[in-house]
Amino acid sequence: MTSEASTLSTLIGDIYDAALDPTLWTQALERASAFVGGSSAALFWHDAATERSAVLHLFNEDPHYTQLYFGKYFPMNPLFPAATFFDAGVVYTSPDVMPFAELHESRFYTEWLQPQGIVDAVSSNLEKSATSSSMVSIRLTERDGLADAEARRRLELLVPHFQRAVSIGRLFDQSKKTHAVLTETLDNVEAAVVLVGTNGRIVFANEPGRAMLDEGEFLRDRRGALVAVEPEAQRTLRDMFAAAENGDLSIDTRGVAIPLSTLPNQRWFAHVLPLTSGDRQRTGSLYSAVAAVFARKTSPASPLPLEALANLYKLTASEVRVLDAVMKVSGVHALAELLGLSQATVKTHLHNLFRKTGTSRQSELVKLIAGVESSPAAG
Helix, strand or coil, rough: HHHHHHHHHHHHHHHHHHHHCHHHHHHHHHHHHHHHHEEEEEEEEEEEECEEEEEEEECCHEEEEEHHHHHHHHHHHCCCCHHHHEEEEEEHHHHHHHHHHHHHHHHHHHHHHHHCHHHHHEEEEECCCCEEEEEECCCECCCCCCCCCHHHHHHHHHHHHHHHHHCCCCCCCCCCCCCHHHHHHHHCCCCCCECCHHEEEEEEEHHHHHHHHHCCCCCCECCCEEEEEEEHHHHHHHHHHHHHCCCCCCCCCCCCEECCCCCCCCCCCEEEEECCCCHHHHHEEEEEEEEEEEEEEECCCCCHHEEEHHHCCCCCCCHHHHHHHHHCCHHHHHHHHCCCHHHHHHHHHHHHHHHHHHHCCHHHHHHHHHHHHCCCHHH
8 A cells, every 4th residue: 555545544534533523623634734735724614695604623723813814804805705616526726716916915815814824725615505615725834835736636535535524524423322313413414314234234314315215216225225226336335335344444535426327417426434443433333334325416506696697707706706795885995995905906806897797886786696696596
């Protein structure tokens, strides 16, 4: 086993264990940061509709700057809301959102990023709804240099496991190990989830999972065992159940998405998480489970109005921020204060917005957004 493969295997195990024991997230983020080539890391969520953001877990971030961010600089972050527009699972860096030249002009950069020595970040949206995203971000300092193709590649190896860990973290309540709590928690997960024991025996299914089994289109309950309708998917499931039962840890590193249908308009996939190692072994044993199967459709959520307009008019990240701010305040001076930009920069972005959208004043931009919000396609 190569050095990278060995490190990756251990790190992925740390990520899954942290999903069940949140006290382990700092260690998992530390190792993820080192693997990618950064100096700090954050697992957080951002909601564009409520204009709220919250940190779930951090590694190596100065508490003083964390407090400053939420107390003062959050509305000035020029990377949002455009960063939330990337599809879930896509890895992006700061210049993928906006040019460094524009970022460096902002107060957010000069007053929050630069004093910490942060020069770049490599990030990914782990889960994405119409208005919010949960994200992982690895920050790079001057010592690390800018994010390169290698940093992007390494985070791409981790992202599928971070995505599953975010879901898994909602599955098991370690403080109340009862069937009722498991049922309540699993039923709050959008994905269909089925826990299986030896030979694929079904030991638990959440409400979406039970509905999927009852429909029998992709997965079925065959005499108490979980089986896939599509033959190739069933062969893969059977092999992965056997590997999980035998404690094969390599399943963690494969990140295999099992297609449950061969039809292009039915993009259902299953993932198998073994519950036979680390903290997952203790959790799985409570329910005689050797693996958890997650099944979900990959169709994207409807974009929020800002994202729809950004796609329609090919707006830049900075133009999206100004468009968003127009819904909150009026006038160039107020926009500049809110966004931490110069009035000249705000005027430039407004001019570009007017030109691209065919409007001529801020009130027309407000009507444009309101029109998208009220249309059936936006919801």
